[in-house]
Amino acid sequence: DQQVKQNSPSLSVQEGRISILNCDYTNSMFDYFLWYKKYPAEGPTFLISISSIKDKNEDGRFTVFLNKSAKHLSLHIVPSQPGDSAVYFCAASGGADGLTFGKGTHLIIQP
Amino acid sequence: NAGVMQNPRHLVRRRGQEARLRCSPMKGHSHVYWYRQLPEEGLKFMVYLQKENIIDESGMPKERFSAEFPKEGPSILRIQQVVRGDSAAYFCASSQTPGENTEAFFGQGTRLTVV
Numbered sequence: 001d002q003q004v005k006q007n008s009p010s011l012s013v014q015e016g017r018i019s020i021l022n023c024d025y026t027n028s029m030f031d032y033f034l035w036y037k038k039y040p041a042e043g044p045t046f047l048i049s050i051s052s053i054k055d056k057n058e059d060g061r062f063t064v065f066l067n068k069s070a071k072h073l074s075l076h077i078v079p080s081q082p083g084d085s086a087v088y089f090c091a092a093s094g095g096a097d098g099l100t101f102g103k104g105t106h107l108i109i110q111p
Numbered sequence: 112n113a114g115v116m117q118n119p120r121h122l123v124r125r126r127g128q129e130a131r132l133r134c135s136p137m138k139g140h141s142h143v144y145w146y147r148q149l150p151e152e153g154l155k156f157m158v159y160l161q162k163e164n165i166i167d168e169s170g171m172p173k174e175r176f177s178a179e180f181p182k183e184g185p186s187i188l189r190i191q192q193v194v195r196g197d198s199a200a201y202f203c204a205s206s207q208t209p210g211e212n213t214e215a216f217f218g219q220g221t222r223l224t225v226v
Contacts, residue, residue, distance in 0.1 A: 004153075034214055043115070043202055043217035044154070089153060098144045098156030098167065099215065 003027045004092050006102035014110050019077040021105050023090030026071065030092040034099065035064060035075045038087045047088075048075070077107075085109045115140075115205050116185075117218035124193045124225050132188040132221045136205030143186045144215055145178060148200045160186060193225045 005024045013019045021035075031052040036044035050057040050064045050073065057064050063076045077084055087106050091099040116135040124130050136143050141162050146154040156170040160180035171178065175193075180186040190197055200222050204215035 006153075036217075041219075041222075043117075043219045046214040046216065049214055091154075098146070098159050098170065099154075100156065101146075101153040103151075103153040 001026075002102075003030075004090055004100050004102040006088075006090055006105050008105050009103070010106040010108065012108045012110060013080050015082060016079045019075075019080045019084065019107055019109070021075040021077075021088050021090075021107065023073045023075075023102055024071060025073075025092050027092070027094060027100070028071075029094040030100070032093040033064070033066060033073050034091045034093070035062075036089045036091060036101075038089060038104070044089055080107075080109045082109050082111065115203055115216050115218035117201075117203050117221050119221060120219060122221055122223045124223065126194055126225055127192050130190040130193050130197070130223055130225075132190075132201050132203075132223070133185045134188070134203030134205075134218060135185040136203075137207075137216055140205035140207050140216075142206045142208070142215075143180050144204045144206075145186075145188050146202045146204065148202065148220075150199075154202060157188075190223075193223070195225050198223055198225045 003026050034049040035047040037047050038044045048059050048062045048064050050066050066073045087104045089104045090102040118133050143160045145157040148154045158171050158178045159167040175191045177189045200220045202220045204217045206215045
């Protein structure tokens with residue numbers, strides 16, 4: 001029973017365009033959401049987060065949107081750059097425990 | 112200001128042997144989390160520890176797996192009598208405060224291969 005779902009295993013976007021990565025969750029107790037980026041053979045690195053009291057958080061080229069009623073969040077990357085090619089994990093937290101991760105979306109930025 | 116350090120990066124064990132994975136959290140961080148990533152899967156939470164205490168081990172298999180975070184030294188994830196299904200990447204993360212509104216910083220992982 002997956003509580004955090006990333007339904008697109010991969011996504012291909014042209015350089016300069018917008019990348020939109022989606023994530024759905026089922027647990028209403030989640031109140032903090034994070035996106036991590038992972039390159040092969042490396043650990044995940046934190047990208048951006050959002051608390052459930054907000055619906056948008058922006059950091060440079062990265063924006064995360066949260067729709068609590070739909071239990072959906074998305075990560076927008078504008079403009080997409082070649083170095084953005086990586087696996088992106090959506091994660092959720094409901095308190096002091098560990099994070100619950102989705103399976104990841106492999107983003108490929110094409111020149 | 113080193114990040115989360117995990118060693119070894121790669122570990123090969125024969126079936127039945129023991130595997131010991133080490134994690135040194137970031138300086139000033141007293142909360143450590145272990146995750147496992149199986150092929151084609153996301154990261155799965157295993158255990159959350161503070162110094163000398165296991166806070167939540169709900170993701171740990173009931174047998175053969177144990178974790179500790181002693182007062183001095185790194186956190187250790189120990190897998191006894193390894194089997195092929197234990198082959199995975201094991202990631203450690205640390206944070207300064209637990210949970211709310213803080214991100215965990217990950218190490219580079221230990222890739223365990225059981226042959």
